[in-house]
Amino acid sequence: MSLLVVGLSHRSAPVSILERAALAADTQAKLLQDTLAAEPAAEGTVLATCNRIELYADVDKFHAGVAELSTLLAQHSGVGLDELTPYLYVHYEDRAVHHLFSVACGLDSMVVGEGQILGQIKDALALGQELHTAGRLLNDLFQQALRVGKRAHSETGIDRAGQSLVTFGLEQLADDTDVDTWAKGKKALVIGAGSMSSLAAATLARSGVSEIVVANRTLARAERLAQILNEPGGTGVAAHAVEMVAVGDELTRADVVVSCTGATGLVLTGEDIETAVQGRRAPLALLDLAMPRDIDAAAHRIPGVRLVDIESLAEASADAPMAADVDQVRGIVSDEVAAFGAAQRAAHITPTVVALRTMAADVVASEVARLEGRLPGLDDKQRAEITQTVRRVVDKLLHAPTVRVKQLASEPGGAGYADALRTLFDLDPETVAAVSRADLNDADVKNRGRV
Structure with missing residues (x-):
């Protein structure tokens, strides 16, 4: 590896x-x-x-x-x-x-x-x-x-x-207020309809906002997200979709805006935000979860506007709580890393072991064929018994060293055992490589269906 x-x-x-x-x-x-x-x-x-x-x-x-x-x-x-x-x-x-x-x-x-x-x-x-x-x-x-x-x-x-980035961002916007209390009755604008925006919309709906407007460059995707939010038995929030050209108008009505698009430029400029907040009394809360950023950093300087973005989230999350849980996860990671390394090292020697057993089987077949030529009078039962005996002898001789070499190879520093085995038994490198290619093809077919 x-x-x-x-x-x-x-x-x-x-x-x-x-x-x-x-x-x-x-x-x-x-x-x-x-x-x-x-x-x-x-x-x-x-x-x-x-x-x-x-x-x-x-x-x-x-x-x-x-x-x-x-x-x-x-x-x-x-x-x-x-x-x-x-x-x-x-x-x-x-x-x-x-x-x-x-x-x-x-x-x-x-x-x-x-x-x-x-x-x-x-x-x-x-x-x-x-x-x-x-x-x-x-x-x-x-x-x-x-x-x-x-x-x-x-x-x-x-x-x-630590909560999801969305929840943590909303907590930063709410400051010292409970998010559900802060969000209750607010009108929200969600820009984007990808996984992060969908998570934001669902979180806002659960937190008690009264209305969610979803804007996206592809209107059909925004409509699908709004439909999910409006499904019977859901949160009861009123949700509808608009095209991106309507974002300016919706911005004047919104109390909280969450933006996460794949745009390479700004979605909301400082000028857009200044225009939207002119004459309003209620503050405007902006959560920018995009990278590159969707919302102009100049919004930080606009009166009545609170902006939380990736940069401010990084600063706010520097002191993560619950050290005991973190330490427990670190222990899991260490154990899993050791297990993965051992499995990979053991798998590395498998083609060599397979090649060795293949060579042994070829030797048995060759010797049985030679014996048949020297003892043509053997009946089928005698021939089968001799063949089985020779195979058992070879299997018993190979069992302990092949099991042990797999164990040794799985330990740290065990990568050299495959090379030693190939050298000791003078195995054909192409035979070992052929086994590896076959294993790789089988793994590729299997793994493609597992994601």
Whole structure:
């Protein structure tokens, strides 16, 4: 295993750099294709969220891999390599596994314990599978990361250590007031109809707002979200959809605005917001969850306007509570990293063991054929008994060393046992490689249906 991750996040880079480095969906696909075209990488996938961009790859050379992945991130993000490099972090092998498992559990999130990252990890794996850039290593890694994240949320109180980004943002807007009390009766405008915007709309509805207007560039998506909010047995909120051109008018009526779109420019400018608040008495609360930002940072300076964005959320969430739950999750991550490493090391030697047993079977077949030539008078029963006896002898001789070598290979530093086994028995490298290719093809077919 030669897993390498190169990336940047809210922990390593300022919001201004993260905004500029944000990757559109088509850019992510091109980045993965170029990663596999690069010499050091055999597999690759990208985890891109509003506050992190990470490129995962299976590489055969560490230093060359770091240089190539860093260059690719710079090229596709549009941020110069010299400017980007100080904000990049690098994790290799077990440290890379530990990093992804921590991310999956919400330990590395802006709001500790948030669960939305699991969906984003699932999307990252699906993209790698769709483009055939994720092979056995990354399939295994990301599938296990999803399981580890779910385990952390089901076995610990990490959910209490930090709410979703939406809930946390609304709490910041409400300041010292209970969110349900603060939101009750307010009119809300939700800009965007993706997963984060849908979560925001649902959270606002549960908090007691009286009306939700959904605006989106594709009106049909906004209408679908509004329909879900209006379903019988729901929260009772009145919801309807509008086109993006109506946002200016809706802004004058709204008490709270949540925006999370994929736009590359501002959705609400300072001028838009100043116009909307002219002559009104009620304050306007703005929550910007987009990266790059949707709402002009100049809104901070407009009287009667309170803006909470990714940058202010990062500052407010610096002192995460409930250390006991965090420590418990860290323990789970450490255990799972050790188990994953052992499984990968054991799997690495399996093709060699299979090749050894295949060679032994060929030797048995050859010797039985030679014996038949020297003893042509054997009947079928005698021939079968001799064949079975020879096979049992070979199986017994190979059983203990093959079981033991798998155990040894699963331990730290056990990667060299496969090489030793190949050398001792003079195994054909092509035979071992053929077994590996067959395993990889089987795993690829199986894993494509698991996301």
